[in-house]
Amino acid sequence: MAEKGEVLVEVKDLNKNFGVTVALHNVNMTIKRGEIRGLIGENGSGKSTVTSIIAGIQPATSGEMFYKGQPWKPKDSLEALHNGIGIIVQEMGTVPTISVAENIFIGDYDRFKVGPIISKRKMVEEAQKALENIGVTDINAARVTRNYNMEQRKLIEIAKTMAHDPEMFVVDETTTALSESGREILYRLMRKAADDNKAVVFISHDLEEIMDKCDTLTVLRDGDIIGSLEKEEYDPDLIKKMMIGRDVKGDYYRSDMEGYSDEVVLKAENLTTMQDLLCFDLELHKGEILGIGGLSECGMHTLGRALYGLEDIVTGSVTLTKSGTKVTSPEIAFNQRMGYVSKNRDLESLVLNGSIAVNIQSTGYKANRGLGFFISDKKERDYAQLQIDNLAIKCNDMFQPVSAMSGGNKQKVVFGKWLAADAEVLILDCPTRGVDIGVKASMYKLINDMKQAGKSIVLISEELPELCGMADRLLIMKDGKVTGEFLRPDGYDNTELIDCMI
Ligand SMILES: Nc1ncnc2c1ncn2[C@@H]1O[C@H](COP(=O)(O)OP(=O)(O)OP(=O)(O)O)[C@@H](O)[C@H]1O
Numbered sequence: 001m002a003e004k005g006e007v008l009v010e011v012k013d014l015n016k017n018f019g020v021t022v023a024l025h026n027v028n029m030t031i032k033r034g035e036i037r038g039l040i041g042e043n044g045s046g047k048s049t050v051t052s053i054i055a056g057i058q059p060a061t062s063g064e065m066f067y068k069g070q071p072w073k074p075k076d077s078l079e080a081l082h083n084g085i086g087i088i089v090q091e092m093g094t095v096p097t098i099s100v101a102e103n104i105f106i107g108d109y110d111r112f113k114v115g116p117i118i119s120k121r122k123m124v125e126e127a128q129k130a131l132e133n134i135g136v137t138d139i140n141a142a143r144v145t146r147n148y149n150m151e152q153r154k155l156i157e158i159a160k161t162m163a164h165d166p167e168m169f170v171v172d173e174t175t176t177a178l179s180e181s182g183r184e185i186l187y188r189l190m191r192k193a194a195d196d197n198k199a200v201v202f203i204s205h206d207l208e209e210i211m212d213k214c215d216t217l218t219v220l221r222d223g224d225i226i227g228s229l230e231k232e233e234y235d236p237d238l239i240k241k242m243m244i245g246r247d248v249k250g251d252y253y254r255s256d257m258e259g260y261s262d263e264v265v266l267k268a269e270n271l272t273t274m275q276d277l278l279c280f281d282l283e284l285h286k287g288e289i290l291g292i293g294g295l296s297e298c299g300m301h302t303l304g305r306a307l308y309g310l311e312d313i314v315t316g317s318v319t320l321t322k323s324g325t326k327v328t329s330p331e332i333a334f335n336q337r338m339g340y341v342s343k344n345r346d347l348e349s350l351v352l353n354g355s356i357a358v359n360i361q362s363t364g365y366k367a368n369r370g371l372g373f374f375i376s377d378k379k380e381r382d383y384a385q386l387q388i389d390n391l392a393i394k395c396n397d398m399f400q401p402v403s404a405m406s407g408g409n410k411q412k413v414v415f416g417k418w419l420a421a422d423a424e425v426l427i428l429d430c431p432t433r434g435v436d437i438g439v440k441a442s443m444y445k446l447i448n449d450m451k452q453a454g455k456s457i458v459l460i461s462e463e464l465p466e467l468c469g470m471a472d473r474l475l476i477m478k479d480g481k482v483t484g485e486f487l488r489p490d491g492y493d494n495t496e497l498i499d500c501m502i
């Protein structure tokens with residue numbers, strides 16, 4: 001009988017190198033039954049690397065692992081899952097072109113063989129049950145996965161992992177893709193696993209969340225384990241110090257009360273979209289940081305897309321007031337010096353198999369023209385290098401593919417491409433998602449610098465502290481409409497804001 005406190009997984013002197021990058025350096029870690037273990041550390045500190053090695057996604061360069069006291073060296077993630085170790089990965093972990101059921105039972109289709117034929121019907125039935133078991137009822141297991149949004153795909157992935165009843169599972173920075181109800185599902189599964197003397201490894205940049213949900217916490221920095229804390233030792237300042245290696249002030253938002261110009265640069269009138277928005281009005285001013293907040297399903301993400309010409313508009317319009325241009329497509333938006341950072345970074349903001357340089361340079365084909373129509377190589381290199389330096393993007397060189405970067409560093413590349421383009425109007429949808437506090441601080445500074453330079457910014461966010469810390473003006477949305485407007489000089493009152501959300 002498995003007992004609480006028994007060692008389930010042991011990692012000994014694990015090293016992982018990617019070329020000259022040392023992603024893990026002599027990492028030692030013991031994961032015990034009955035615990036939810038938190039992992040925290042700055043972007044690129046090695047959290048995804050160590051957990052993906054345990055879960056069989058990639059091999060270590062050197063070192064040993066033990067699982068239930070036996071040497072552990074899974075050849076791939078399916079072998080790991082079949083033996084009881086699952087992972088819900090940081091990026092998209094489902095294949096969009098196959099059905100939900102096929103995703104849930106990927107690698108296991110033989111289970112549904114009737115004679116020589118795989119019974120799709122049986123597989124769909126089982127998959128539907130797997131979804132129901134985790135409390136999801138609005139996904140049809142027979143449908144193709146691409147019909148579902150990011151959150152639903154994450155839930156499919158969770159159902160897939162749980163269908164194997166794992167002894168241990170890793171949750172890598174998943175909660176930022178989930179709404180409140182999705183998070184509750186996940187938290188419940190994590191707690192239940194721990195109560196059943198299984199184990200969970202939980203990765204998050206949200207200090208409050210990780211302190212609340214985890215029984216013990218391990219801090220990584222630059223591929224080293226800095227230390228572990230038990231719940232009673234948790235202290236936010238201490239944890240931050242361990243992460244960054246120096247003292248960090250709690251406050252990194254702007255402190256000024258500077259206003260913005262009266263000039264309206266962008267206007268949405270009576271905007272109704274196929275999804276979510278109903279007769280929505282908005283005015284964005286020159287030099288303004290306009291915050292948009294609400295619960296995840298309130299329509300704010302659709303608003304961001306609609307402002308950049310990415311949604312089907314039923315009635316109303318988005319207009320750049322100076323030129324009178326109607327923004328009806330992303331091409332128009334781009335040509336009019338607008339920029340957009342999507343919440344769904346990997347699918348919408350990056351060319352994943354392109355290099356850092358290619359991604360940043362994607363906004364610069366006009367700026368980097370040399371003589372005639374030729375693009376100047378040197379200008380292009382400088383264009384990318386400037387942002388790599390500015391944003392301290394962690395990489396070996398600008399030719400490294402973006403797919404190999406940590407989540408936070410990817411987000412820096414997205415930011416870099418719009419900074420480089422010197423966009424006049426920037427739509428930021430959850431720009432600090434999955435970004436550690438060090439990078440967050442530098443992004444807030446960048447946003448403020450852009451404001452100072454007279455740029456206009458729409459900041460859509462699920463984090464109230466971030467909105468209150470940065471916005472000149474704050475619109476709270478519910479059911480596709482504005483339910484409250486607040487001004488920075490009046491001070492933001494959390495209770496009032498939340499009242500407008502629910
Ligand atoms: N496939 C790869 N090729 C090259 N370098 C990689 C690869 N995967 C990770 N790295 C590098 O290894 C280091 C650790 O990355 P890892 O993804 O484990 O960080 P992380 O702690 O999960 O960060 P984040 O919080 O941003 O997700 C980083 O410097 C990253 O750029």
Ligand SMILES: [Mg+2]
Pocket residue numbers: 047048049090172173406407
């Ligand atoms: Mg990661």
